[in-house]
Amino acid sequence: MSRFLKDNRKILILAGLLVGQLAIVSLQVPLGDQPSFFERGVFFLFAPLERVVHGVFDGAGRIWSRYIYLRHVEIQNQEMRDELFHLRQENILLRNELVRLKDIRDIEGVLGGKTGPFLVASVIGLDAANAYKSIVIDKGSRDGLKANMAVIDRNGNLVGRVVNPVSLRESMVQLVTDDNSAVNVRSAKSGVLGQLAGDVKNGRCVLKYVLASDESLAEGEELITTGYDKIYPPGIKAGRVVSIVADSSLFQKIEVRPYLNFRDLSRVAVLTRLPGERP
Amino acid sequence: MTSASLRDVIHGGAGLIAAFLLQAALQRVAAPVLLAVNVFAVTVIVFAVLKGELAGAVMGLACGLVVDSFSLGIFGLAGIANTVTGYAAGYVSRKINVLLPSRMVVFIGLMGLLDFSLWVLLTSVFFGQAVPWDRGLVFVQPLLTAVLGTLTYTLIRKLKARRDG
Numbered sequence A: 001m002s003r004f005l006k007d008n009r010k011i012l013i014l015a016g017l018l019v020g021q022l023a024i025v026s027l028q029v030p031l032g033d034q035p036s037f038f039e040r041g042v043f044f045l046f047a048p049l050e051r052v053v054h055g056v057f058d059g060a061g062r063i064w065s066r067y068i069y070l071r072h073v074e075i076q077n078q079e080m081r082d083e084l085f086h087l088r089q090e091n092i093l094l095r096n097e098l099v100r101l102k103d104i105r106d107i108e109g110v111l112g113g114k115t116g117p118f119l120v121a122s123v124i125g126l127d128a129a130n131a132y133k134s135i136v137i138d139k140g141s142r143d144g145l146k147a148n149m150a151v152i153d154r155n156g157n158l159v160g161r162v163v164n165p166v167s168l169r170e171s172m173v174q175l176v177t178d179d180n181s182a183v184n185v186r187s188a189k190s191g192v193l194g195q196l197a198g199d200v201k202n203g204r205c206v207l208k209y210v211l212a213s214d215e216s217l218a219e220g221e222e223l224i225t226t227g228y229d230k231i232y233p234p235g236i237k238a239g240r241v242v243s244i245v246a247d248s249s250l251f252q253k254i255e256v257r258p259y260l261n262f263r264d265l266s267r268v269a270v271l272t273r274l275p276g277e278r279p
Numbered sequence B: 001m002t003s004a005s006l007r008d009v010i011h012g013g014a015g016l017i018a019a020f021l022l023q024a025a026l027q028r029v030a031a032p033v034l035l036a037v038n039v040f041a042v043t044v045i046v047f048a049v050l051k052g053e054l055a056g057a058v059m060g061l062a063c064g065l066v067v068d069s070f071s072l073g074i075f076g077l078a079g080i081a082n083t084v085t086g087y088a089a090g091y092v093s094r095k096i097n098v099l100l101p102s103r104m105v106v107f108i109g110l111m112g113l114l115d116f117s118l119w120v121l122l123t124s125v126f127f128g129q130a131v132p133w134d135r136g137l138v139f140v141q142p143l144l145t146a147v148l149g150t151l152t153y154t155l156i157r158k159l160k161a162r163r164d165g
Helices: A002-007 A009-031 A037-068 A071-100 A104-114 B003-029 B031-036 B039-051 B053-069 B077-095 B101-126 B137-163
Strands: A118-126 A134-137 A150-153 A158-166 A171-175 A182-187 A193-199 A204-208 A222-225 A237-245 A253-258 A267-271
Touching (some): A009 B077, A037 A118, A037 A158, A037 B003, A037 B053, A071 A118, A134 A158, A158 A237, A204 A237, B003 B031, B003 B039, B003 B053, B031 B137, B039 B053, B039 B077, B039 B101, B053 B077, B077 B101, B101 B137
Antiparallel strands (some): A118 A134, A134 A171, A150 A158, A150 A267, A158 A171, A182 A222, A193 A204, A204 A253, A222 A237, A237 A253
16 A cells, blocks of 8 residues: 555645645635635735736836936826826716716706715736736725725726725726626617626627517617616716627627727726715 | 755745746736736746656646636636646656757647646636637747747756856
8 A cells, every 4th residue: 555655656646736626616616706715815915916016017117207207297297197087087977977867856866976986096917817807906905995896997988896805905806808797788879778798708798688579779889887786886888789690599699899998907996885885 | 844845845936926926017018918928837837847747736736726816717727727737747858858949849838738728628618617719819828838938948947057057
């Protein structure tokens, strides 16, 4: 027996490592979408390293732009850009509400509370295995972030939602292009309702559960959130329908190009009021 | 723990942190082509060639779990693929001579392909998750792994030779 163990030591260790990992995979089953303690631990341990790299690149960029290239202009420019970012977010959210609510009384009643506060965050990491699934941002529970807070980009377009793990200073954001993402949306023009899910194969989205008999939706129509999912506030622009295929199945196959732009995802805004939460 | 195995642990830890930092840096400078470069596969294969199959398997486990912690995919999948690749790379490199750069490119390319294939197999076939093909960009991964791996290995050998005089 001992000779067998000695002769096959390496292959037995390999088998042990693989069985251990299969056990880790199995442990996830009862947890569902919630990350395991081990996964949280590794995230908490390595997320600060990502922040360091982000800081190094930002620092190098700042040294160049502030101290070598027009120091004062750059500082002023940065302040104005930050202010513009905030104002643009507020403006877009207010405009979305105005479009959604045609009755002026409704607008007066809802405007104050609906837009809600938001927090600007920098994107410090992309999903290590699949870039269309998630990003890591530099704000965490210390900044008041919680799971299920909606995230939008600098133009007010839907990016995704905060998901666990949320560490003290970093959080993970599930993108709308993740195939496990589900956002209730409606067409801004025809009012067709559906569920927007991600398609990680090509970084786009699909609109699900639109009956084949419903012919009111057309290519090029814009999709906005409805708020029915109790996660994403209503009126946020999510994407545009690019193709509709109706075959013999019950539902249409609708491809959607999300407005979320991967090349312009350095900063995002987290809507810090959860749906149903009072101001 | 012997001094040799302690050294291996330190080298492994340093390699893992270096891979993570490089991955984070690549995200900043080359995010659109990130799918084509698998820094962790390069690290696992080179480490396995340098240290052997067991060290390669353990490195694969560590790298895979880090990758999975920063991904919304199934936790443990990249770990399994990397562990098998690390073991295979270490084992095969002890059986055949892969030290010539021309052989090393082919060998690391094949190991990169093994890692990629295992990950795709586990992700799509066994767990039914979608694989990000990104209009075929992902298929460049084994090729870039081969080039980067060979360069890394050559650099380490040269640094080691200089240090040993």
